[in-house]
Amino acid sequence: MRPYSPPDYYLLDELLSEEHLFIRDTVRQWVNRELMPIIEDHAQRAEFPRQLLSGMAGLGLFGPTIPESYGGAGLDYLAYGIMMQELERGDSGIRSTASVQGSLVMYPIYTYGNEEQKRRYLPKLASGELMGCFGLTEPNHGSDPSSMLTRFEDRGDAVLLNGSKMWISNAPFADIAIVWAKNPEGNIQGLIVERGTEGFTTPETHNKWSLRASATGELVFDNVFVPKSQILPGAVGMRGPLSCLNQARYGIAWGALGAAMDCYDTALRYAKEREQFGKPIAAFQLQQKKLAEMLTEITKGQLLAWRLAALKNDDRATPAQISMAKRNNVAAALHVAREARQMLGAMGITGEYPIMRHMMNLESVVTYEGTHDVHLLITGMDITGINAFG
Structure with a gap:
């Protein structure tokens, strides 16, 4: 194991509480013990180390700022930042997995979901029992997501979703996807789409020179029926x-x-x-x-x-x-x-x-x-x- 002495030229450690230092050191030790010995091999083979997920969940790396009542760690944003720093010291792709799970899947469910959605998904996402991904970027619409083509139509108790997303971290193994699409009025809304829904596929993206230890893929929706209960009610528009x-x-x-x-x-x-x-x-x-x-x-x-x-x-x-x-x-x-x-x-x-x-x-x-x-x-x-x- 390579030694590591993190630079702290302006003595920023003095600005951290004992709790923050403990969190930092705990994640650092886990990265040293579990991630560093295997990451080069996985990157060379372009393979995501799925065996790390349970350990990441155990450290509270999935949704650390989500309240404990929903399965999160209830930590502040300084703690969250320190955790991401230590995780990316190991590898950006592994940090991406945690960022997607917490910031792009759990956060929108917590912030824009209803109580039933929060109770159903957040504890399982925090524990790693469920893994998620976030579908916004499209093949022809990256920096301009408001021009997205993915949309859904009203079908009574359900909506009919069509479109595609690409460059989606966690897509190949995600159990749920937070998908942003235009509703019949042309406004953007978020939906929770579960793996196994007919017409929903997640082809993997291969031949990457970057983030090789991260799983990247597409989200394809071909006449996918999504119950209206899966729509996030709290957000309409790009906000x-x-x-x-x-x-x-x-x-x-x-x-x-x-x-x-x-x-x-x-x-x-x-x-x-x-x-x-x-x-x-x-x-x-x-x-x-x-x-x-x-x-x-x-x-x-x-x-x-x-x-x-x-x-x-x-x-x-x-x-x-x-x-x-x-x-x-x-x-x-x-x-x-x-x-x-x-x-x-x-x-x-x-x-x-x-x-x-x-x-x-x-x-x-x-x-x-x-x-x-x-x-x-x-x-x-x-x-x-x-x-x-x-």
């Missing part, structure tokens, strides 16, 4: 899916730091051990420049994420603030991964070290839940009041 994306983006802002921290720590250790021209490469100015800049970017990201957590706990974090943190921290993590890869030279592309895997994963993270450029425009619109999307 529903966008609020879910804000939850996921918040977790990503923390998670990407975990990948960056792992790359930095790996590069620092390597630089102290690897000798060229008679001395460790850490003694050369250009290598110190890389390390200093990497640590600076990580530290800035840590401060951004910590402050965002405080705002979110006070219910004051705006979507634009979350967008800024997601965009900055993922871009910083990508920069750190690329610099770390260069420091390791040819060894950086092998599975003996995690850097190339992190770098490839982050190429997806910088795109999903809002691309790098879309988040820039969200910030631009917030500070100018002018919409540059249309």
Whole structure:
């Protein structure tokens, strides 16, 4: 097992309570014990390690902010962020599985579902007995989900759902899907669609160079009858899916730091051990420049994420603030991964070290839940009041 010393240059651990430190260390130890020994092999084979799901559920990684009365852990958003950071230090794809389950499946059921839906699904999702996925992105509508083609028609006690979604994490094994589709009036609504419903299929996406240890697929709806009792009653319009994306983006802002921290720590250790021209490469100015800049970017990201957590706990974090943190921290993590890869030279592309895997994963993270450029425009619109999307 590779040693790991997470960077904390501005002593942010002093801002964490004993409970937060305990949660962080518990997830870190689980990642060290259960995830790290197997992740390179699973990534090389492009296979999702389903055997980890029960352990993830046991740690409360599925819906940690959901109240205990519905099976969640009832934790705050700082705890949630720390958990995602530690999980993505292991692998972005594994963190994605947890983010989808908590932010994109359990959150909309808790926020927009009725009491019967909450009681029926949330405890089983928290325990990992049920796994879920989130269907918003379509083949021809990624950054513009309001133009989606998936829709449903009224059929008495049920609706008839037709359409397709793609790039859906967890789709190949999900028991339920939160699907966003246009109703007969053209407004977007969410539906809970269960696996096994006639006409509903989830073909897997193969040949990925990124998130290889994550299961990705499509959602295809061919004349699928969904009972009206499965419609989420609390959300009509884009507010529903966008609020879910804000939850996921918040977790990503923390998670990407975990990948960056792992790359930095790996590069620092390597630089102290690897000798060229008679001395460790850490003694050369250009290598110190890389390390200093990497640590600076990580530290800035840590401060951004910590402050965002405080705002979110006070219910004051705006979507634009979350967008800024997601965009900055993922871009910083990508920069750190690329610099770390260069420091390791040819060894950086092998599975003996995690850097190339992190770098490839982050190429997806910088795109999903809002691309790098879309988040820039969200910030631009917030500070100018002018919409540059249309």
